[in-house]
Amino acid sequence: xxxxxxxxxxxxxxxxxxxxxxxxxxxxxxxxxxxxxxxxxxxxxxxxxxxxxxxxxxxxxxxxxxxxxxxxxxxxxxxxxxxxxxxxxxxxxxxxxxxxxxxxxxxxxxxxxxxxxxxxxxxxxxxxxxxxxxxxxxxxxxxxxxxxxxxxxxxxxxxxxxxxxxxxxxxx
Amino acid sequence: xxxxxxxxxxxxxxxxxxxxxxxxxxxxxxxxxxxxxxxxxxxxxxxxxxxxxxxxxxxxxxxxxxxxxxxxxxxxxxxxxxxxxxxxxxxxxxxxxxxxxxxxxxxxxxxxxxxxxxxxxxxxxxxxxxxxxxxxxxxxxxxxxxxxxxxxxxxxxxxxxxxxxxxxxxxxxxxxxxxxxxxxxxxxxxxxxxxxxxxxxxxxxxxxxxxxxxxxxxxxxxxxxxxxxxxxxxxxxxxxxxxxxxxxxxxxxxxxxxxxxxxxxxxxxxxxxxxxxxxxxxxxxxxxxxx
Numbered sequence: 060x061x062x063x064x065x066x067x068x069x070x071x072x073x074x075x076x077x078x079x080x081x082x083x084x085x086x087x088x089x090x091x092x093x094x095x096x097x098x099x100x101x102x103x104x105x106x107x108x109x110x111x112x113x114x115x116x117x118x119x120x121x122x123x124x125x126x127x128x129x130x131x132x133x134x135x136x137x138x139x140x141x142x143x144x145x146x147x148x149x150x151x152x153x154x155x156x157x158x159x160x161x162x163x164x165x166x167x168x169x170x171x172x173x174x175x176x177x178x179x180x181x182x183x184x185x186x187x188x189x190x191x192x193x194x195x196x197x198x199x200x201x202x203x204x205x206x207x208x209x210x211x212x213x214x215x216x217x218x219x220x221x222x223x224x225x226x227x228x229x230x231x
Numbered sequence: 232x233x234x235x236x237x238x239x240x241x242x243x244x245x246x247x248x249x250x251x252x253x254x255x256x257x258x259x260x261x262x263x264x265x266x267x268x269x270x271x272x273x274x275x276x277x278x279x280x281x282x283x284x285x286x287x288x289x290x291x292x293x294x295x296x297x298x299x300x301x302x303x304x305x306x307x308x309x310x311x312x313x314x315x316x317x318x319x320x321x322x323x324x325x326x327x328x329x330x331x332x333x334x335x336x337x338x339x340x341x342x343x344x345x346x347x348x349x350x351x352x353x354x355x356x357x358x359x360x361x362x363x364x365x366x367x368x369x370x371x372x373x374x375x376x377x378x379x380x381x382x383x384x385x386x387x388x389x390x391x392x393x394x395x396x397x398x399x400x401x402x403x404x405x406x407x408x409x410x411x412x413x414x415x416x417x418x419x420x421x422x423x424x425x426x427x428x429x430x431x432x433x434x435x436x437x438x439x440x441x442x443x444x445x446x447x448x449x450x451x452x453x454x455x456x457x458x459x460x461x462x463x464x465x466x467x468x469x470x471x472x473x474x475x476x477x478x479x480x481x482x483x484x485x486x487x488x489x490x491x492x493x494x495x496x497x498x499x500x501x502x503x504x505x506x507x508x509x510x511x512x513x514x515x516x517x518x519x520x521x522x
Contacts, residue, residue: 073275074278074279074282077275077279077282077354077355077356077365078279078282078283078286078354079355080354080355080356080364081279081283081352081353081354081355081364081365082355106239107239107242110239110242110243110246111246114246114250118250119271119275120358121358122271122272122275123271123272123275123356124356124358124361124363125272125356125361125363125391125392125400126358126361127254127257128253128254128257129250129251129253129254129257130254131358132250132253133247133250133251133254136243136246136247136250137243137247140239140243144239175254179254185428187428
């Protein structure tokens with residue numbers, strides 16, 4: 060069940076990311092929904108799930124992107140694993156630590172990704188700090204929003220349903 | 232019983248080494264795409280097409296029936312007509328600017344009547360920063376690698392990698408790994424535009440410091456590269472300064488608005504290697520460039 064949920068989340072993130080990129084090239088560079096999904100999985104389910112989610116999502120992303128297959132996979136594998144490890148060591152249950160986790164992991168991922176490409180292509184690292192920071196901030200905002208929706212959504216839905224049923228009871 | 236969850240370190244090492252091997256295999260082999268990449272791209276292109284179709288259906292219902300009803304369809308028709316007329320106009324301009332010598336050498340028919348195929352952009356690149364898009368036409372429609380992709384405003388890019396049956400990947404001209412042979416319409420000075428991470432996203436290289444290129448000059452495809460059809464607009468020179476070495480430092484603002492690409496035309500002419508006629512500079516360019 061957990062595995063199916065993780066796979067579904069990654070697939071949805073991938074489809075959303077490519078659709079967003081098809082609609083707006085500029086907008087798509089400001090967020091990496093697949094990375095957000097990997098970090099989310101790592102924080103929610105631990106390092107093993109983070110590792111496998113990062114590996115699978117990264118490889119598929121690489122294959123679709125047309126670049127070197129494995130670079131995104133390796134970057135996301137490392138990020139997924141270490142976010143899972145850190146998530147188990149520290150209390151990451153409030154928005155601020157979660158945001159910091161998303162922000163830091165996004166920066167590390169970008170650095171890792173660019174460094175691996177630089178290594179393979181035998182050139183210097185092209186690390187655009189400002190766009191990496193913007194992407195990390197947006198990833199953080201999307202990530203904590205996802206946690207809020209996942210944790211409080213069902214509760215709010217139930218409360219809303221209870222309110223509606225009690226008002227119906229009052230009417231009759 | 233072995234519980235893999237307790238051996239996370241071993242797992243990490245195994246997965247990391249596997250991916251390093253995967254990367255190194257690709258670095259060594261320089262011909263063709265890996266099977267994994269080809270199959271995944273082919274399958275995912277279908278999903279991308281479906282997702283884009285669903286999104287377009289919702290958007291069409293809203294825009295055609297709720298928002299504007301008939302006006303939207305009329306607008307679309309007019310835009311398509313305008314696009315076709317712009318392409319015809321560019322072809323006419325390319326013809327007019329061509330010298331008599333080249334008109335004798337090249338067949339007028341082959342240079343103007345380009346067979347094209349309309350294609351819809353169905354997805355972008357999932358890796359932020361890599362400037363490619365996926366179009367909903369592939370090898371089943373006659374699309375091949377290295378075919379040029381154009382829009383009414385000018386050159387968009389080229390097909391990269393072997394296309395799937397019903398999808399192909401287009402490398403945009405503004406990608407940092409993209410390049411095209413160009414010349415300026417006014418001075419006929421030849422050079423090469425390359426994509427960059429800066430603004431404006433195109434730089435024109437290999438133009439001599441003696442050349443008289445000014446801001447506002449129209450940059451068109453020279454056809455030297457054997458991919459992009461000659462005469463199609465690339466962009467306008469935004470700044471042109473004397474460089475420190477032999478060449479001028481020129482930036483070019485592309486004619487195509489890459490942020491809102493929806494429909495493009497694939498030029499169904501396979502890429503060819505450069506011919507001596509193509510690489511011969513135009514008469515006006517000879518005086519301007521001193522290579």
